[in-house]
Amino acid sequence: MQFKTLLFDTKENVGHITLNRPEAANSISLELAGELMRAAMHCDEDPLIRAVLITGAGPIFCGGGDVKGFADQGENAPHHLKEITTYLHVAMSYLVRMDPPVVAAVNGSVAGAGLSLVCACDMVIAAESARFTLAYTRLGLTPDGGATYTLTRLVGLKRTLEMALTNRLLSAKEALDWGIVSRVVPENDLITEAEALASQLAAGPTKAFGATKRLLQNGLTESFEGQMKHESRSISEMARSADGREGIAAYVGKRSPHFKGE
Numbered sequence: 001m002q003f004k005t006l007l008f009d010t011k012e013n014v015g016h017i018t019l020n021r022p023e024a025a026n027s028i029s030l031e032l033a034g035e036l037m038r039a040a041m042h043c044d045e046d047p048l049i050r051a052v053l054i055t056g057a058g059p060i061f062c063g064g065g066d067v068k069g070f071a072d073q074g075e076n077a078p079h080h081l082k083e084i085t086t087y088l089h090v091a092m093s094y095l096v097r098m099d100p101p102v103v104a105a106v107n108g109s110v111a112g113a114g115l116s117l118v119c120a121c122d123m124v125i126a127a128e129s130a131r132f133t134l135a136y137t138r139l140g141l142t143p144d145g146g147a148t149y150t151l152t153r154l155v156g157l158k159r160t161l162e163m164a165l166t167n168r169l170l171s172a173k174e175a176l177d178w179g180i181v182s183r184v185v186p187e188n189d190l191i192t193e194a195e196a197l198a199s200q201l202a203a204g205p206t207k208a209f210g211a212t213k214r215l216l217q218n219g220l221t222e223s224f225e226g227q228m229k230h231e232s233r234s235i236s237e238m239a240r241s242a243d244g245r246e247g248i249a250a251y252v253g254k255r256s257p258h259f260k261g262e
Contacts (some may be wrong), residue, residue, distance in 0.1 A: 001042060005032040007057065008039050013202040014195075015042070015049040015100070022058025027066040028113045030080065033087035040094035050261045051202035052095070052102045053194055054121060056114075061104075061129075064112020064135060065144075085144050088113060088161075092120045092146045096217070099261075101159025101201040107187065111135040116145025119154060122213065123197060124181040126191045130172040132180060134163045153220060154179045195238035203241035206261035 003006050007018035011257045017039050019026035028036075056062050067086070070184045073080040095102050095117075110132045118124055118132070134151075135145050143164060152160045155178045162168055172184045172255040185193045191231075201209070219227045238244040242262040250257035 001039065003035045003039070005029065006035045006039055008042075010046070010049055013048060013050040013197060014053045014198045015039075015046070017043075017054045019054075019056040021064055022056075022060070024066060025060045025063030025109070026056045026058065026114070027063045027069075028084065028088060030084050030087070031070050032066075033084045033091065037087045037091040037094070040091040040098070043100060044094045044098040047261065049100055050204070050206045051198045052098075053105065054102065054117070055105045055194070055200040056107065057190070058108075060108040061106045061110050061130070062112075062114025063109055063116060063232045064114050067139065088116075088145055090224050092116065095120045096146075096150075097214070099206050099213075101198075101204075101209050101213075103198045103201070104196055105190050106130045106181065107190055109133075110256075112143075113145040113147075116143065116147040116150070118180065119150035120146060123183075123201075125185060125190065125194045125197065126172045126175060126181040127187045128172050128184055129187055130175070130181075130184075132170040132172075132175045133167055135167050137165060138167045151180075157246065171208060198213040203259065205238075205241075205247060205257075205259045207241055208238050211238060 002015060004070060005021050007020045009016050009254045019032065021027060021029070021032060031054050043052045070077050071081065101123065102121045104118050106124060106125040107130055110130060111117055115132055115134060134143060134147065171177065172181065175181045176184050183193070215230060215234055218230060222230065243259045244257060247257045
């Protein structure tokens with residue numbers, strides 16, 4: 001797939017999405033939002049993609065929305081923002097709902113919709129240099145990209161309110177302590193660690209990963225008994241799948257399983 005604001009390729013069952021507007025802090029323009037949506041849709045549809053790795057070109061992962069682009073729109077800015085968020089929100093939905101696990105490799109500053117993107121990923125590896133902030137109310141705006149849904153579930157309402165109202169800047173260590181990121185590594189190890197994790201996940205039971213993601217998301221609002229019904233149905237369906245049968249056979253045969261994502 002060819003893009004203007006993203007780099008995209010597939011290597012060994014991992015779809016690599018790189019935000020590629022380093023001259024603008026990889027800020028999310030209308031074009032980038034549309035291309036991110038199309039890349040996410042492709043990752044959801046392509047059976048060869050069994051994990052996704054999202055990175056940012058240059059020293060900054062993502063500085064949030066393209067504020068200069070908003071200003072250039074003048075009186076048309078409200079309509080422009082509706083267009084951007086329409087594409088962006090479809091992209092976020094695909095990333096959260098798809099079977100392949102989504103890994104983010106985060107360096108430098110992460111602000112606004114960049115933080116929303118991080119929160120939409122399943123696992124996040126951050127460089128020690130990474131810094132995280134919402135930054136919306138600093139501009140007199142409100143969060144988008146699903147942050148008011150995902151961030152509250154990651155860090156709780158009070159901490160989300162603090163981030164949203166004071167625009168507190170979190171260090172990588174604080175983001176780890178708060179549950180926004182999964183692991184913090186030295187700058188030079190970031191891509192190596194993230195690629196290794198994505199490759200590990202790409203070799204796993206993709207459908208079971210997707211079903212597990214959906215169970216965990218559903219469990220946030222479901223009753224205990226209702227959730228156990230979903231669990232019963234899901235584990236039965238996975239036992240019917242090729243990977244489920246392979247996993248059981250490998251365990252009984254005392255060998256490593258060979259999953260195909262089927």
